[in-house]
Every structure is written in C-alpha cells, then in structure tokens.
Amino acid sequence: MQLIDLKKTIGNKSIIKGLSFDIKAGEVFGFLGPNGAGKTTTIRMMVGLMNITEGDVIIQGKSIKNDYKGAIRHVGAIVENPEMYPFMSGMKNLQHFARMMEGITPERIQEVVSLVGLDKAIHEKAGRYSLGMRQRLGIAQALLHRPSILILDEPTNGLDPSGIREIRKYIRNLAEQENVAVIVSSHLLSEIELMCDRIGIIKNGELIAIESIKSIEVQNDVKDVHIEVHPLESAKDFLEAHTAHKVTVHKKELVLSLTKEQIPKVLKELIHKGMDVYGVRVLQSTLEDKFFDLIGENTIE
Ligand SMILES: Nc1ncnc2c1ncn2[C@@H]1O[C@H](COP(=O)(O)OP(=O)(O)OP(=O)(O)O)[C@@H](O)[C@H]1O
Numbered sequence: 136m137q138l139i140d141l142k143k144t145i146g147n148k149s150i151i152k153g154l155s156f157d158i159k160a161g162e163v164f165g166f167l168g169p170n171g172a173g174k175t176t177t178i179r180m181m182v183g184l185m186n187i188t189e190g191d192v193i194i195q196g197k198s199i200k201n202d203y204k205g206a207i208r209h210v211g212a213i214v215e216n217p218e219m220y221p222f223m224s225g226m227k228n229l230q231h232f233a234r235m236m237e238g239i240t241p242e243r244i245q246e247v248v249s250l251v252g253l254d255k256a257i258h259e260k261a262g263r264y265s266l267g268m269r270q271r272l273g274i275a276q277a278l279l280h281r282p283s284i285l286i287l288d289e290p291t292n293g294l295d296p297s298g299i300r301e302i303r304k305y306i307r308n309l310a311e312q313e314n315v316a317v318i319v320s321s322h323l324l325s326e327i328e329l330m331c332d333r334i335g336i337i338k339n340g341e342l343i344a345i346e347s348i349k350s351i352e353v354q355n356d357v358k359d360v361h362i363e364v365h366p367l368e369s370a371k372d373f374l375e376a377h378t379a380h381k382v383t384v385h386k387k388e389l390v391l392s393l394t395k396e397q398i399p400k401v402l403k404e405l406i407h408k409g410m411d412v413y414g415v416r417v418l419q420s421t422l423e424d425k426f427f428d429l430i431g432e433n434t435i436e
Pocket residue numbers: 145148150168169170171172173174175176177322
C-alpha cells in the first residue's frame with residue numbers, strides 16, 4: 136500500500152496536508168498521533184469511506200480513486216466499531232458475513248477463528264464477549280476474504296492491559312503467518328510500540344517522522360546522565376571547554392546526554408581534573424520521550 140501526497144480539505148480547512156508513505160507486506164505499521172491529528176480522516180480516505188481531495192492511495196497496484204473495487208478487495212478494515220449481532224454466536228456472525236462475500240469456505244472461517252485465538256469461545260453469544268474478544272471477532276471478520284492489508288483504527292481503545300497484550304499477540308501473529316500488512320492507529324505510543332515494526336507520527340495533518348522501532352531503540356542508547364560533582368560550575372565550564380557535550384545544571388547536578396561508552400570517559404576527565412564526584416545517576420530515555428520530542432508537546436491527551 137502506498138499513500139501518494141494524500142490531502143484532505145474540508146470547507147477551507149486543510150486537514151491532511153500531503154501524506155506519503157509505503158506499507159510493506161508482513162509489517163505492522165503504527166499510525167501515531169495526538170487526538171485530532173488526522174488519523175481517522177486518513178484511514179477513511181485509505182478505505183474509500185471519504186473522498187480524497189488530492190493525491191492517491193495505491194493498493195496492490197490499484198488506485199482507490201480510479202479502481203475502487205480492484206483496490207478495496209485487498210483491504211480488510213475495522214474503522215468504526217465492528218458490527219456484531221449480540222444474540223448470535225461468534226461463529227454465526229462470521230458465517231453471516233461470509234455469506235455476503237464470495238468464495239469464503241467453512242475452512243477459511245475456522246482458519247480466521249484460530250488466527251485470532253477464538254476457538255474456545257466461538258460458539259458463545261457475541262454479546263457475552265469481552266471488549267477484547269469483540270475486537271478479535273471483528274479482526275476475524277475483516278480477514279475472511281484474505282486481504283493483503285488490514286487496517287485497524289485504534290484497536291486498543293478501551294482495552295485493559297491484558298486485552299492489549301492479547302490483541303498485540305494476534306496482530307503480530309497474523310502479520311507473520313498471513314504476511315498481511317497491518318496498519319494500527321493510536322494516540323498512545325505505549326499501547327502500540329511493542330506490536331509495530333515501524334511507526335509513522337502524524338501531527339496537524341502532516342507526517343513528522345517515520346521511525347523503525349529498532350532505530351528508536353538505538354537512539355535510545357543515549358541517556359541523560361546526572362552527575363553530582365564539586366565544584367559544580369567549574370566542572371560545567373571544564374566539560375564545555377574540553378568536550379563536545381552540552382552540559383546543563385539541574386538541582387545542583389550536571390546533566391549530560393551520553394551513550395554508555397561516554398559515561399566513564401567523562402567521569403575520568405572530571406576526576407583527572409581533581410573534581411570530587413559524589414554520585415552518578417543514569418535516567419532511561421523512553422520511547423515516550425522520543426515521541427514527545429517529535430510532536431513537541433508534553434502531553435498528548
Ligand atoms: N467533517 C469535518 N469537518 C471539519 N473538520 C473536521 C471534520 N472531520 C474531522 N475534522 C477535523 O480534522 C482533524 C482531524 O480529525 P481526525 O478525526 O482525523 O483526527 P484523529 O487523529 O483521528 O483524532 P482522534 O484520535 O481524536 O480520532 C480534527 O481537527 C477534526 O476536528
């Protein structure tokens with residue numbers, strides 16, 4: 136799937152300002168941004184629920200604008216809450232949806248049930264399912280026609296931590312087993328970081344970064360190091376004059392961003408210069424910090 140300079144204007148308000156990125160088979164792509172950033176609008180355009188103002192979405196070589204049918208048959212999506220009949224069992228719900236499509240065999244239904252881990256509960260009424268189970272039934276339904284792309288808008292919304300863990304497990308499974316490209320949107324990094332291979336961060340209708348989780352982890356190797364040293368100001372002046380590190384003072388401690396390898400070097404320099412080092416604290420820099428840095432806010436809710 137490819138987004139090419141996708142834009143949406145409503146009235147005279149530019150909501151999506153030209154998004155371009157690719158999503159590959161077998162990867163889980165996180166579409167992350169604060170509320171109102173434009174995730175749902177983008178997803179609605181991606182699945183043809185909303186007209187595209189400018190640009191295009193290409194799915195398996197087909198344009199959603201010019202060949203809607205050809206493009207959309209490769210897509211499975213849950214954009215709004217999946218529609219379920221609470222008085223029917225999970226299985227009956229799936230059979231019902233399967234009848235509306237062509238060529239879905241009972242074997243395929245069984246296969247999607249196993250893919251989302253609902254084998255045991257599939258003959259119970261859907262109305263008795265937990266929210267997480269309902270989400271998984273929705274995913275099973277979206278997978279029936281073997282889409283190559285699965286789009287899930289806020290799949291972790293409202294789930295408790297164990298529900299999030301389960302969804303994560305099944306989403307990763309199906310990316311790997313079915314080689315599906317999965318797009319999950321979220322406004323909370325912590326809820327999707329463990330299930331995604333890459334994360335695209337959107338703010339005010341613009342893509343401000345695409346990070347592979349590995350590269351975020353590598354950058355995370357730089358940590359804030361707090362050093363309690365005497366005399367403080369001379370230590371700061373000395374480090375600024377003799378090293379390339381930016382040094383600040385916080386609560387009577389020096390604060391530097393250092394990699395693990397740099398920590399003993401800096402300490403040796405200070406001790407060699409005759410400074411007294413009383414303590415060193417290393418603060419973990421989290422993915423969350425990175426996200427805040429990128430979107431330029433301290434709070435995203
Ligand atoms: N029909 C509309 N008319 C005018 N503005 C709209 C319309 N639909 C959405 N918007 C605006 O577009 C922006 C993006 O909304 P969108 O729902 O896509 O954001 P989102 O990232 O999905 O946020 P959320 O997580 O809250 O759903 C918001 O500022 C919203 O107010």
